[in-house]
Amino acid sequence: MKRVYVNEKWCLGCHLCEYHCAFADMNEKDMARALKNVKIKPKIKIEERDGVSFAVSCRHCQEPLCVKGCITGALTRVDGVVTINRDKCVNCYTCILICPYGAISSSDDGVVQKCELCIKTVVGTPACVRGCPNGAIVFEERQ
Amino acid sequence: MKYVIIGNSAAGVGAVEGIRQIDIFGEIVIITNESHHTYSRPLISYFLFGKTTEEQMRYRGDSFYAENHCTLIQGTVTEVNAKTKQVYLSNGNQISFDKLLVATGSTAFVPPFEGLDLVDHKYTFMSFDDAQKLNNVLSQNKQVLIVGAGLIGLKCAEGILKRVAHVTVLDLAPKILSSILDDDSAKLVQFHLENMGLSFRLSCSVKRFEYNTAILDNGDRIPFDVLVLAVGVRPNTGLLKEVAQIDRGIFINEKSETTTPDIYAAGDCTQTFDVSSGQNKIMALLPNAYIQGECAGINMAGGKKSFDKAIPMNAIGFFGLHIITAGSYNGDAYTENKNGNYKRLFYSENKLNGYILVGNVEKAGIYTSLIRERTPLDTIDFVLVCEKPGLMAFTKNVRMVKLGGEKIK
Numbered sequence: 001m002k003r004v005y006v007n008e009k010w011c012l013g014c015h016l017c018e019y020h021c022a023f024a025d026m027n028e029k030d031m032a033r034a035l036k037n038v039k040i041k042p043k044i045k046i047e048e049r050d051g052v053s054f055a056v057s058c059r060h061c062q063e064p065l066c067v068k069g070c071i072t073g074a075l076t077r078v079d080g081v082v083t084i085n086r087d088k089c090v091n092c093y094t095c096i097l098i099c100p101y102g103a104i105s106s107s108d109d110g111v112v113q114k115c116e117l118c119i120k121t122v123v124g125t126p127a128c129v130r131g132c133p134n135g136a137i138v139f140e141e142r143q
Numbered sequence: 144m145k146y147v148i149i150g151n152s153a154a155g156v157g158a159v160e161g162i163r164q165i166d167i168f169g170e171i172v173i174i175t176n177e178s179h180h181t182y183s184r185p186l187i188s189y190f191l192f193g194k195t196t197e198e199q200m201r202y203r204g205d206s207f208y209a210e211n212h213c214t215l216i217q218g219t220v221t222e223v224n225a226k227t228k229q230v231y232l233s234n235g236n237q238i239s240f241d242k243l244l245v246a247t248g249s250t251a252f253v254p255p256f257e258g259l260d261l262v263d264h265k266y267t268f269m270s271f272d273d274a275q276k277l278n279n280v281l282s283q284n285k286q287v288l289i290v291g292a293g294l295i296g297l298k299c300a301e302g303i304l305k306r307v308a309h310v311t312v313l314d315l316a317p318k319i320l321s322s323i324l325d326d327d328s329a330k331l332v333q334f335h336l337e338n339m340g341l342s343f344r345l346s347c348s349v350k351r352f353e354y355n356t357a358i359l360d361n362g363d364r365i366p367f368d369v370l371v372l373a374v375g376v377r378p379n380t381g382l383l384k385e386v387a388q389i390d391r392g393i394f395i396n397e398k399s400e401t402t403t404p405d406i407y408a409a410g411d412c413t414q415t416f417d418v419s420s421g422q423n424k425i426m427a428l429l430p431n432a433y434i435q436g437e438c439a440g441i442n443m444a445g446g447k448k449s450f451d452k453a454i455p456m457n458a459i460g461f462f463g464l465h466i467i468t469a470g471s472y473n474g475d476a477y478t479e480n481k482n483g484n485y486k487r488l489f490y491s492e493n494k495l496n497g498y499i500l501v502g503n504v505e506k507a508g509i510y511t512s513l514i515r516e517r518t519p520l521d522t523i524d525f526v527l528v529c530e531k532p533g534l535m536a537f538t539k540n541v542r543m544v545k546l547g548g549e550k551i552k
C-alpha cells in the first residue's frame with residue numbers, strides 16, 4: 001500500500017504540511033482565510049533543531065501498538081490505514097503512551113487525533129504531501 | 144483443530160484475532176461467566192461519568208463473533224483436565240479442546256473486615272454488572288466511602304463524584320496511586336483531585352464496620368450510604384492450580400505458553416517477565432492482555448509469535464489531568480516540576496528504566512519505546528530527549544528507517 005515517507009534532507013522546515021493538514025479537516029474553501037489567526041493543531045508535526053527538520057506523522061504500522069493497546073476498540077487498522085472512531089474514543093491516552101513515534105496527539109475535541117492518510121477528507125494524495133513544496137514528504141508504494 | 148478460550152475480554156479477544164490470522168477454519172469456543180458482549184472493562188467508570196454508553200463500550204463490533212466464527216458459551220468453568228483435554232462447567236457440561244487459553248483476568252480482593260456483612264450498600268468495581276449496580280444507587284444526597292486510593296478506586300471516584308453528595312477515599316498508604324506515582328507527583332494529583340471536590344483519608348485503615356459507619360484504626364468514624372471496596376485485585380489462577388506452574392499469577396513464557404503443553408494463558412491472570420526491571424511480575428493492564436492473547440492465539444494455531452517486551456505501563460486521567468507512567472523506578476532520576484507539569488525519568492547502566500509524567504504527556508511513547516527496546520542511551524541524544532521527547536534525539540540513520548522507509552542495515 002501507499003504510505004507517507006519523509007525525505008529529511010529536503011525538508012525546509014516551512015511548516016506548510018502542518019497548515020495543509022489542518023486545512024484538510026476544515027471543510028473551507030480559502031486556506032489563507034480559514035487559517036488566519038487560528039492556532040492550528042495538525043496531525044503531522046515538524047520537529048526542528050539546529051538546522052535539522054523533518055515531519056512526523058502516523059506510520060500506519062503493520063503491527064500497530066496503538067491499535068493493539070487501545071482500551072476501547074476505537075483505533076482499528078482497515079486496509080492498512082489506522083483510523084480512529086471518534087465516538088468510541090474516551091481520551092484515555094493509552095495510544096499516546098504506546099506510540100513509539102509520538103505520532104498521536106490530543107485535540108480540542110475530547111478525543112485523540114492522528115493522521116488517517118486523509119481518507120476521510122481528501123481523495124487521493126494526502127494534503128500534507130500535496131502541500132509540501134520540496135518533495136520532503138512523499139506518498140509512495142514501496143516494498 | 145478446536146480452540147477453547149476461557150474469558151471473553153481483552154486477552155480472549157486478542158486470542159481470537161490471533162488464531163484467525165493463521166487458521167480460518169478451526170473451531171473456536173469462548174466461555175464466559177459475564178452475560179455481555181465483549182466490553183471494555185476500563186470504561187465502567189466512564190459509563191458512570193456519562194462519557195460512554197453500553198453500546199459504545201463494546202470492545203469489538205456487534206458482528207465480532209459471527210465474523211470470526213466463534214461460539215460464545217455462557218457458563219463458569221470449574222475444572223481443567225489437561226490429560227483428557229476437557230474443561231468442566233458448573234452446569235455439568237464438559238467441553239473438549241485441542242488447545243486451551245486461560246484468560247480469566249482477576250477478581251477484587253475483599254479483606255475480611257469485621258462487620259462488613261452488615262453493611263447495606265457495598266460494592267466492588269470490576270465489571271459492568273458492578274457499575275450498573277452502583278449506577279442504581281447513586282443520587283445527589285448520598286455519601287460515598289471508597290476504600291483504596293489506587294487506579295480502580297480513584298477511577299470509580301472520578302466516575303461518581305458529580306453524581307453524589309460527597310466522596311471520601313481512604314487508603315492505608317500515605318499517598319494516592321502508590322503503585323505508579325512517587326511522593327511529589329502523588330501530591331500534585333491529590334491536590335488536583337481535592338480541588339475537584341474529593342476528600343482523602345490517607346495513612347489510615349478501617350478497623351471494622353458498624354452498619355453504615357466505618358470505624359478507623361485511630362477511632363474516627365466515617366458514616367456513609369454507599370461503600371466501594373477497591374483494595375486490590377487477585378489473579379484468577381485457580382483453574383490451573385494442579386495443572387501448571389503458578390506463582391502469584393500463572394507463569395507464561397514469551398509465547399504465552401504455560402508450563403503444560405497445549406495450555407496457554409494471557410492477561411491479568413498471568414505473570415511474566417518485565418524487561419524494565421528484569422523481574423517476573425503481574426502486569427495487569429489492557430494492552431499487555433491483548434498482546435499476550437494475540438500472541439497465544441497465533442501460537443495455538445501453529446504460527447510463530449513472541450512477546451518479550453512486556454513492561455508495566457499506565458495512561459490514566461482524572462478530570463482532564465493526564466498521567467502516564469511506565470517501567471520501573473530504578474536508578475538515577477531526571478526531574479522537572481513546573482507549572483503543574485511533572486516529569487521524572489529513571490535511568491541506569493545506559494538504559495531508561497521508567498518514567499512518570501503528569502500534565503504534559505505529549506509524545507510519552509518515545510520514552511516508552513526507549514524502555515521497551517532497552518535502547519542504549521549513548522546511541523541517542525539523551526540530554527535532548529529528557530527535555531523534549533522526539534525522534535530528533537535519534538541519529539539521522541535511525542530516522543531514515545523510522546520515517547524514511549529505509550530497511551534496517
Ligand SMILES: Cc1cc2nc3c(=O)[nH]c(=O)nc-3n(C[C@H](O)[C@H](O)[C@H](O)COP(=O)(O)OP(=O)(O)OC[C@H]3O[C@@H](n4cnc5c(N)ncnc54)[C@H](O)[C@@H]3O)c2cc1C
Binds near residue numbers: 154249411432459
Ligand atoms: C475500573 C477499572 C479500570 C481500569 N482501567 C484501565 C486502564 O485505564 N488501562 C488499562 O490498561 N487497564 C485498565 N484496567 C485493567 C484492564 O481492565 C485489564 O487489564 C483487562 O481487562 C485484562 O483483560 P483480561 O482479558 O486479562 O481479563 P478480564 O478483563 O478480567 O476478563 C476475564 C474474563 O474471564 C471471565 N472468567 C473468569 N473466570 C472464569 C471462569 N472460571 N469461567 C468463565 N469465565 C471466567 C471473567 O468473568 C471476565 O469476563 C482497569 C480495570 C478496572 C477494573
